[in-house]
Amino acid sequence: xxxxxxxxxxxxxxxxxxxxxxxxxxxxxxxxxxxxxxxxxxxxxxxxxxxxxxxxxxxxxxxxxxxxxxxxxxxxxxxxxxxxxxxxxxxxxxxxxxxxxxxxxxxxxxxxxxxxxxxxxxxxxxxxxxxxxxxxxxxxxxxxxxxxxxxxxxxxxxxxxxxxxxxxxxxxxxxxxxxxxxxxxxxxxxxxxxxxxxxxxxxxxxxxxxxxxxxxxxxxxxxxxxxxxxxxxxxxxxxxxxxxxxxxxxxxxxxxxxxxxxxxxxxxxxxxxxxx
Amino acid sequence: xxxxxxxxxxxxxxxxxxxxxxxxxxxxxxxxxxxxxxxxxxxxxxxxxxxxxxxxxxxxxxxxxxxxxxxxxxxxxxxxxxxxxxxxxxxxxxxxxxxxxxxxxxxxxxxxxxxxxxxxxxxxxxxxxxxxxxxxxxxxxxxxxxxxxxxxxxxxxxxxxxxxxxxxxxxxxxxxxxxxxxxxxxxxxxxxxxxxxxxxxxxxxxxxxxxxxxxxxxxxxxxxxxxxxxxxxxxxxxxxxxxxxxxxxxxxxxxxxxxxxxxxxxxxxxx
Numbered sequence: 375x376x377x378x379x380x381x382x383x384x385x386x387x388x389x390x391x392x393x394x395x396x397x398x399x400x401x402x403x404x405x406x407x408x409x410x411x412x413x414x415x416x417x418x419x420x421x422x423x424x425x426x427x428x429x430x431x432x433x434x435x436x437x438x439x440x441x442x443x444x445x446x447x448x449x450x451x452x453x454x455x456x457x458x459x460x461x462x463x464x465x466x467x468x469x470x471x472x473x474x475x476x477x478x479x480x481x482x483x484x485x486x487x488x489x490x491x492x493x494x495x496x497x498x499x500x501x502x503x504x505x506x507x508x509x510x511x512x513x514x515x516x517x518x519x520x521x522x523x524x525x526x527x528x529x530x531x532x533x534x535x536x537x538x539x540x541x542x543x544x545x546x547x548x549x550x551x552x553x554x555x556x557x558x559x560x561x562x563x564x565x566x567x568x569x570x571x572x573x574x575x576x577x578x579x580x581x582x583x584x585x586x587x588x589x590x591x592x593x594x595x596x597x598x599x600x601x602x603x604x605x606x607x608x609x610x611x612x613x614x615x616x617x618x619x620x621x622x623x624x625x626x627x628x629x630x631x632x633x634x635x636x637x638x639x640x641x642x643x644x645x646x647x648x649x650x
Numbered sequence: 651x652x653x654x655x656x657x658x659x660x661x662x663x664x665x666x667x668x669x670x671x672x673x674x675x676x677x678x679x680x681x682x683x684x685x686x687x688x689x690x691x692x693x694x695x696x697x698x699x700x701x702x703x704x705x706x707x708x709x710x711x712x713x714x715x716x717x718x719x720x721x722x723x724x725x726x727x728x729x730x731x732x733x734x735x736x737x738x739x740x741x742x743x744x745x746x747x748x749x750x751x752x753x754x755x756x757x758x759x760x761x762x763x764x765x766x767x768x769x770x771x772x773x774x775x776x777x778x779x780x781x782x783x784x785x786x787x788x789x790x791x792x793x794x795x796x797x798x799x800x801x802x803x804x805x806x807x808x809x810x811x812x813x814x815x816x817x818x819x820x821x822x823x824x825x826x827x828x829x830x831x832x833x834x835x836x837x838x839x840x841x842x843x844x845x846x847x848x849x850x851x852x853x854x855x856x857x858x859x860x861x862x863x864x865x866x867x868x869x870x871x872x873x874x875x876x877x878x879x880x881x882x883x884x885x886x887x888x889x890x891x892x893x894x895x896x897x898x899x900x901x902x903x904x905x906x907x908x909x910x911x912x913x914x915x916x917x918x919x920x921x
C-alpha cells in the first residue's frame with residue numbers, strides 16, 4: 375500500500391470519528407428539540423403541575439432546581455476555593471497534600487447514586503433535615519466540591535511565578551499577594567470551574583431524588599421538599615404518563631446547561647481580551 | 651573613598667557603602683552556590699554584576715532583598731548590612747526590607763490590572779488610600795520612570811496591553827512608587843526591544859542621584875555603559891560554589907583588570 379493511500383485512509387478514519395461525535399451530539403439535540411419545542415409555552419414554564427402531576431406546567435421544578443443548585447454553590451464555593459488556596463499556596467507539598475488531592479479526585483469519581491444514598495442516611499435521616507432543599511444542596515456539595523477545588527488549584531498554579539515575585543518585591547505579604555494578585559488573576563478560570571460544577575449539579579438526578587424528595591409544590595424555605603427538573607423528567611418518562619412534557623422538560627434542562635457552557639466560553643474570551 | 655580592612659579586602663572606590671557584605675555563603679539545600687562574597691556596594695551609584703550564566707550573580711542579587719527566602723531550603727552564612735543594619739538579623743521582617751530594596755525582573759511582570767492600579771498597588775499596600783495622594787504618587791513614579799507621557803491618557807488600560815519595553819518601565823514605576831532606597835535589576839533588558847533598552851539605560855543614569863542601583867547583566871557593553879562599578883562573578887568548576895573574582899571601578903575593570911580570569915571573560919575568551 376502506498377504512502378499516499380495510507381495517508382488518505384488515516385485521514386478518512388479520523389474524519390469519520392470526528393463526524394461521529396458531532397452527529398451523535400447533534401442528533402440528541404435535534405431530537406429533544408423537535409419533540410420538546412411544542413411544549414415550551416409560558417404556561418408550561420411558569421405554572422404548577424396539574425392532575426396526577428403530569429399535566430400543566432413545571433414551574434416549581436425549575437425553581438427547585440435553581441434553588442438547590444444555588445444553595446449548594448453557596449455552601450461549596452467558599453470551602454472549595456479556600457481549600458484550594460491552602461493546598462496550592464500554603465501547604466507544604468508532600469504526602470499529606472497528595473493524599474488530599476487523591477481524596478478529592480476519588481470523591482469526584484464516586485457514583486452519584488452512592489452520594490445520594492449517603493446524603494439520605496446522613497442529612498435526611500441522621501441529622502434530621504428531612505427531604506429538603508438543604509439536604510439536597512449539602513449532598514450535591516459532595517459532588518461539586520472536588521470539581522471546584524481542583525479547578526481553583528489549577529487556576530492558582532497557572533498564575534506565573536514572576537507575577538507573584540513582583541508583588542513580593544513591593545513588600546507585599548503572602549496573604550496580600552494571594553488575595554490581591556493571585557486570586558484576581560486566577561478568577562476567570564475559577565469561575566469556569568464553578569460554572570461547570572453548576573452544570574453538573576443542575577443535571578444531577580440520583581443525589582436529589584434521595585435527598586430533596588419529590589414534592590411538586592413550590593419550595594420556599596430551605597427545609598421544604600422539592601422536585602428537581604431531572605426528577606420530574608424521570609417520573610414523567612418512567613411512568614410513561616406524559617412523554618411530551620418529559621421532552622419539554624429535557625429541552626429546558628439542556629438549554630440551561632448549554633447556557634452555562636456558553637458562559638464559560640464567554641468568560642475565557644473576555645479574559646483573553648483583558649490580557650491583551 | 652572608603653577602604654575596608656575586612657577579610658577579602660573589599661573596597662569601595664566611590665562614595666559610602668549602602669550594602670556591606672562580609673563572607674557570604676549561600677546554599678540551596680545541599681548545593682553550595684556562593685562562597686566568601688565580600689563587597690561594599692556604593693550608595694547612589696550604579697553597580698553591575700557580571701559573569702557567565704550560572705555564576706551566581708542573580709542568586710547574590712536575590713540575597714540582597716531576601717527574595718531567596720521564598721525558595722525552600724535556601725540558607726545563608728555571613729553578613730549583609732544595609733545602612734549598617736544586618737538584614738538577616740533578628741526582628742527584621744523581609745516584607746519591610748523588600749519595600750526598601752525594590753526589584754525588577756528579567757521578564758516584565760505587570761499585574762493583570764490597569765496601568766494606574768499597577769503603580770498604585772504598592773502605596774495602597776502600605777496604607778495610602780486618599781485618591782489625590784495616590785494620583786500624585788502614581789504620576790511622580792511614572793514621570794521618574796519616563797513613561798508618563800506615553801500613558802497619561804490611557805491610565806485605565808490594562809498594564810499587559812503595553813509593549814514589552816513599556817511594561818518594563820511600568821514595573822520600574824511600580825517599584826519607585828514605594829520609594830525604595832535601592833533598586834535591584836535582574837537582567838532588566840534581556841527581554842525587551844533595543845529602543846526600550848536605551849530608555850531603561852537612560853533611566854538608570856537619572857535614578858542614581860536618588861536611588862542605589864544594582865544591575866545584573868549578561869551584556870558587557872551594557873555594564874560598561876551604565877555602571878560606575880563592576881563586580882565579576884565566576885563559578886570556576888562545575889559543582890563548586892561561585893566566587894566574586896574582582897570588584898572595582900567599571901572603567902578600570904574593563905580597561906585594566908587585575909585578575910587574569912576577569913580579562914579572559916571581558917575579552918570574550920569564555921562565557
